[in-house]
Amino acid sequence: MNTVPDLAAMPTTITATDPANAAAAPRIKLLPHGFAIDHPDPQIGERLMANALGVADREAMHGILRQLVKASASGERPDEVxxxxxxxxxxxxxxxxxxxxxxxxxxxSVHVMAMRCAHHLAQAHDLAQHDSAARALGRLARTFPAQIEALNRYRSQGEPAITVQNVSVGEGGKAIVGNVTQHARVILSDKNAGSAAQPAPKAVRARRRRDAADAEREAQA
Structure with a gap:
């Protein structure tokens, strides 16, 4: 059970606080039967903590805090530091x-557990302890970058990919053959801007030779 003073009198939704109060999240004080946000003004303390955790209401904030308190435990008791x-x-x-x-x-939480496994690995007294800690550390070490990738994918989901096809390039230009895909915030020029692409010099010379040959055949006829 969590102990936070005067929570019943506070609104459920927590609005963003002003920048002056957002400098640092308040500390959590561990109690014999729960925890409390250590701030002289409980309402401001909740706002600061909600901003730090990225949530918008009290239930979500306290839920995340309870989970972090349990994950911080060293042995059987939560670790305030x-x-x-x-x-x-x-x-x-x-x-x-x-x-x-x-x-x-x-x-x-995965990072904390990985560091804990690294400590157990360094303190292993026999092969069984060493192998157990090494396997756990390896799994956690692989999980962490996967979580970073998942966060990056989630954050970029609002920036859909843009595919550019059928690019025409004039004389002296350079082009990438195939589809070009980039995420949003790519600046594309007006597709109607500029003049039409000019034939390549080799194609012009070939056409001129054909025209000359046709003219010569007509003259001989």
Missing amino acids: NLSFMISMVKSIRPRDSVEAMLVAQMV
């Missing part, structure tokens, strides 16, 4: 919505 580090890392990645908040929380 470890928890502060995890919240700081979440804020530095700047999740922009609830989906990113959940994914980023997983990322920092």
